[in-house]
Amino acid sequence: MSAPAFAASSEPLTIIGGGLVGSLLALYLARRGHQVAIYERRPDPRYQEAAEGRSINLALSDRGWRALEGIGVQDDVRRVALPLYKRAMHSIDGQLTYQAYGRENQAIYSVSRDGLNRTLLDLAEAHPNITLHFNQRCLEVDLHQRQLTMRDTTTQQTHVLTYHRLFGTDGAFSAVRGAMQKTERFNYSQSYLEYGYKELQIVAGTAGKWQLDKEALHIWPRGQYMMIALPNLDGSFNCTLFFPYEGETSFAALQTPAQVQAFFERVFPDAVPLMPNLLPEFAQHPTSSLVTVRCYPWSYQGEVVLIGDASHAIVPFYGQGMNAGFEDCTVLDQLLTEFAGDWDTVFAEFQRRRKPDADAMADLAVYNFQEMRDRVADPRFLLQKKIESKISAQYPDQWLPLYSQVTFSHTPYAEALANGTRQEQIMQRLMPLIHTEADYDTPAVQALVQQEMAQLA
Amino acid sequence: MSAPAFAASSEPLTIIGGGLVGSLLALYLARRGHQVAIYERRPDPRYQEAAEGRSINLALSDRGWRALEGIGVQDDVRRVALPLYKRAMHSIDGQLTYQAYGRENQAIYSVSRDGLNRTLLDLAEAHPNITLHFNQRCLEVDLHQRQLTMRDTTTQQTHVLTYHRLFGTDGAFSAVRGAMQKTERFNYSQSYLEYGYKELQIVAGTAGKWQLDKEALHIWPRGQYMMIALPNLDGSFNCTLFFPYEGETSFAALQTPAQVQAFFERVFPDAVPLMPNLLPEFAQHPTSSLVTVRCYPWSYQGEVVLIGDASHAIVPFYGQGMNAGFEDCTVLDQLLTEFAGDWDTVFAEFQRRRKPDADAMADLAVYNFQEMRDRVADPRFLLQKKIESKISAQYPDQWLPLYSQVTFSHTPYAEALANGTRQEQIMQRLMPLIHTEADYDTPAVQALVQQEMAQLA
Numbered sequence: 001m002s003a004p005a006f007a008a009s010s011e012p013l014t015i016i017g018g019g020l021v022g023s024l025l026a027l028y029l030a031r032r033g034h035q036v037a038i039y040e041r042r043p044d045p046r047y048q049e050a051a052e053g054r055s056i057n058l059a060l061s062d063r064g065w066r067a068l069e070g071i072g073v074q075d076d077v078r079r080v081a082l083p084l085y086k087r088a089m090h091s092i093d094g095q096l097t098y099q100a101y102g103r104e105n106q107a108i109y110s111v112s113r114d115g116l117n118r119t120l121l122d123l124a125e126a127h128p129n130i131t132l133h134f135n136q137r138c139l140e141v142d143l144h145q146r147q148l149t150m151r152d153t154t155t156q157q158t159h160v161l162t163y164h165r166l167f168g169t170d171g172a173f174s175a176v177r178g179a180m181q182k183t184e185r186f187n188y189s190q191s192y193l194e195y196g197y198k199e200l201q202i203v204a205g206t207a208g209k210w211q212l213d214k215e216a217l218h219i220w221p222r223g224q225y226m227m228i229a230l231p232n233l234d235g236s237f238n239c240t241l242f243f244p245y246e247g248e249t250s251f252a253a254l255q256t257p258a259q260v261q262a263f264f265e266r267v268f269p270d271a272v273p274l275m276p277n278l279l280p281e282f283a284q285h286p287t288s289s290l291v292t293v294r295c296y297p298w299s300y301q302g303e304v305v306l307i308g309d310a311s312h313a314i315v316p317f318y319g320q321g322m323n324a325g326f327e328d329c330t331v332l333d334q335l336l337t338e339f340a341g342d343w344d345t346v347f348a349e350f351q352r353r354r355k356p357d358a359d360a361m362a363d364l365a366v367y368n369f370q371e372m373r374d375r376v377a378d379p380r381f382l383l384q385k386k387i388e389s390k391i392s393a394q395y396p397d398q399w400l401p402l403y404s405q406v407t408f409s410h411t412p413y414a415e416a417l418a419n420g421t422r423q424e425q426i427m428q429r430l431m432p433l434i435h436t437e438a439d440y441d442t443p444a445v446q447a448l449v450q451q452e453m454a455q456l457a
Numbered sequence: 458m459s460a461p462a463f464a465a466s467s468e469p470l471t472i473i474g475g476g477l478v479g480s481l482l483a484l485y486l487a488r489r490g491h492q493v494a495i496y497e498r499r500p501d502p503r504y505q506e507a508a509e510g511r512s513i514n515l516a517l518s519d520r521g522w523r524a525l526e527g528i529g530v531q532d533d534v535r536r537v538a539l540p541l542y543k544r545a546m547h548s549i550d551g552q553l554t555y556q557a558y559g560r561e562n563q564a565i566y567s568v569s570r571d572g573l574n575r576t577l578l579d580l581a582e583a584h585p586n587i588t589l590h591f592n593q594r595c596l597e598v599d600l601h602q603r604q605l606t607m608r609d610t611t612t613q614q615t616h617v618l619t620y621h622r623l624f625g626t627d628g629a630f631s632a633v634r635g636a637m638q639k640t641e642r643f644n645y646s647q648s649y650l651e652y653g654y655k656e657l658q659i660v661a662g663t664a665g666k667w668q669l670d671k672e673a674l675h676i677w678p679r680g681q682y683m684m685i686a687l688p689n690l691d692g693s694f695n696c697t698l699f700f701p702y703e704g705e706t707s708f709a710a711l712q713t714p715a716q717v718q719a720f721f722e723r724v725f726p727d728a729v730p731l732m733p734n735l736l737p738e739f740a741q742h743p744t745s746s747l748v749t750v751r752c753y754p755w756s757y758q759g760e761v762v763l764i765g766d767a768s769h770a771i772v773p774f775y776g777q778g779m780n781a782g783f784e785d786c787t788v789l790d791q792l793l794t795e796f797a798g799d800w801d802t803v804f805a806e807f808q809r810r811r812k813p814d815a816d817a818m819a820d821l822a823v824y825n826f827q828e829m830r831d832r833v834a835d836p837r838f839l840l841q842k843k844i845e846s847k848i849s850a851q852y853p854d855q856w857l858p859l860y861s862q863v864t865f866s867h868t869p870y871a872e873a874l875a876n877g878t879r880q881e882q883i884m885q886r887l888m889p890l891i892h893t894e895a896d897y898d899t900p901a902v903q904a905l906v907q908q909e910m911a912q913l914a
């Protein structure tokens with residue numbers, strides 16, 4: 001069965017999921033002349049308080065910015081974004097160590113998930129081609145009949161909709177993917193870390209003053225677990241504790257307020273005085289799980305496609321979940337230009353090009369948890385990063401550190417991972433010769449660097 | 458919520474799935490005094506013709522035999538099983554090459570899936586503690602209320618059952634696992650090969666005579682694909698073509714009877730004269746997919762457990778799917794003795810002990826496809842296997858080939874895989890010195906073998 005004929009630009013499109021990726025995608029598609037209907041399970045967030053304990057902030061970086069630039073909204077977002085130029089590591093005795101994210105002036109940006117979603121929804125609502133439908137839970141997707149069974153969660157009425165072209169931007173637990181999972185030979189995996197996370201607050205100081213450096217992402221690396229903090233506009237920080245579910249040091253082991261208090265005082269002593277609501281927050285905020293979702297194919301007969309977390313949910317440790325979903329929009333938009341009107345080819349090319357990158361990013365995100373919770377506390381690791389910066393400064397066209405490729409470039413993730421793996425092998429050969437930053441300039445090291453770079457070229 | 462109290466041996470148990478593993482498990486549990494109810498989606502196979510194109514035979518080996526011995530049914534089964542002592546490789550020009558499976562008299566046994574299932578169901582039906590319920594489709598499992606919504610597929614009536622303890626033996630597309638997949642932090646993957654399979658027949662000769670050696674598993678290895686054949690009691694062989702779905706040489710490329718005929722004559726010339734029904738069978742028999750399913754945990758709160766394909770469906774290339782499911786029954790039975798009455802511990806230990814073995818077997822099964830379709834056609838590979846046999850004969854206590862560990866021993870699969878990996882590394886060092894079987898006895902080779910064995914010990 002094929003969709004009824006429409007002029008390529010007027011075909012009506014249906015999006016399930018009005019989160020960050022769904023609302024951005026709607027703007028891209030509407031700009032091409034399509035009528036776009038967005039159905040979102042939750043109430044309109046613009047008329048809601050942020051859900052309890054879920055005032056998440058996200059790290060927006062170059063891939064995300066490019067996607068926002070594509071619809072001209074980058075300046076609005078930049079006004080409410082806080083640049084973070086470095087990591088600030090807090091040792092157990094209160095010492096601070098810093099690691100720059102990139103070259104001077106390169107930063108990731110702390111933005112409120114909720115604020116960004118509101119901005120994108122305002123733009124979508126103002127667009128004449130887009131209609132927004134909230135409180136609409138997708139109960140069933142009939143891929144053969146191209147029908148959606150929806151329930152209005154305010155009236156509990158169920159109704160059936162027909163779609164022509166369907167975009168599943170409904171996140172890690174996607175209903176659209178749920179229907180595709182039952183089709184022939186659909187590869188699927190959901191894989192949980194044995195860690196959960198809990199969100200906590202560092203409050204603002206007097207007169208809305210930030211009590212920690214607001215230009216850093218703060219990390220309390222503790223080997224098998226960590227806490228991080230990102231600044232908010234109001235002077236507070238959102239903290240997240242990433243912590244084992246079970247075991248000697250775990251959520252399961254912290255049962256009483258006294259145990260929580262004693263644990264935090266022991267391992268995060270410099271943070272505790274800034275967290276006056278620690279105990280009620282710890283008790284009341286949910287413990288959330290950390291899942292990686294992979295699947296393939298991402299599309300069904302040129303009629304349905306999964307975008308963002310629906311096809312490639314990743315753990316948050318590289319700050320790339322939203323950026324990857326936004327980059328999906330950029331790539332899809334390029335393909336819509338390249339193969340205008342030929343949805344079969346657009347969807348087929350989209351999944352073919354994008355799947356290796358999504359897989360690479362999923363691996364990088366899991367890898368970075370170990371780096372953040374453990375390796376950043378190791379002086380040798382920090383020295384290696386400094387040496388890498390020096391190589392990159394000396395050979396700017398040949399060596400961009402992996403973190404910069406992922407965060408400050410548009411190099412496909414899979415290519416970045418492959419480059420990063422080669423770079424790490426070189427560093428493993430170089431570092432035995434290096435004991436201080438100054439060693440980089442010794443003739444022996446310089447000779448080896450030159451030799452390695454010649455082979456890399 | 459915990460189950461109402463019963464004497465450990467009288468607690469009623471519910472099994473979803475009355476296939477090979479479900480019926481065997483019922484016999485093990487009933488022997489302990491439990492009342493066991495089996496619910497099976499399909500009609501009673503004892504009153505049905507075998508489903509069209511699905512007259513599967515299976516390779517029963519030592520792990521399977523041990524499980525059958527546990528309930529005293531091994532002699533009944535052995536009477537209808539055909540021993541296969543070797544692989545017989547058919548080259549494209551009709552040459553036959555052989556590879557023994559193990560030591561003399563070691564064999565895998567070709568048995569009819571349907572016949573074995575009938576035997577086990579007869580035994581289950583005769584047991585006073587077991588009730589059988591066919592045509593019962595499990596629509597929903599409510600893990601909190603411990604309720605099953607079942608539909609009788611003959612009357613279309615739906616009814617709700619309460620269970621005390623539930624065993625999911627309902628195969629690769631398990632409904633019980635489907636419910637567990639929605640619980641917190643359930644890890645799950647379904648992964649398909651890009652190959653499908655189709656079942657075909659080599660007919661019996663005059664007077665029910667086998668037209669190929671009936672003591673061999675026949676393989677037509679063709680690099681990227683293969684056909685295999687296992688003997689039946691009536692003189693016929695069941696053939697299975699394992700073949701890519703897409704591509705130049707694929708199911709997609711064989712569209713017309715003339716294409717099928719030409720292809721088979723070109724690549725399986727010695728088999729075609731024995732397959733008079735090739736064209737109608739090829740057209741009418743389904744093309745089936747090949748899936749590996751992994752998940753964890755396998756149990757839910759000491760109340761529900763997944764057994765066999767429901768928790769670890771594997772591809773068929775090592776002939777271990779049924780054997781692994783039967784070994785699950787052996788292991789579970791041992792744990793029921795060890796921790797009598799303590800279901801929480803039994804289920805927890807079962808999944809903890811058995812998961813690494815299921816994962817190893819899944820990997821081995823995928824690996825063996827490449828061996829069967831490709832490597833067995835390589836004289837160097839066959840020479841390596843002969844040399845391995847010689848090492849094993851010389852050092853019987855130290856070296857059992859991987860295939861024998863998997864097939865003719867009860868060594869846990871994970872341990873077998875680890876041993877096999879070490880052995881392969883040794884063979885990689887040895888084989889460059891060896892060009893003929895006789896080379897094994899040269900002083901240089903013997904010295905290296907001795908040295909390797911000393912390190913292995």
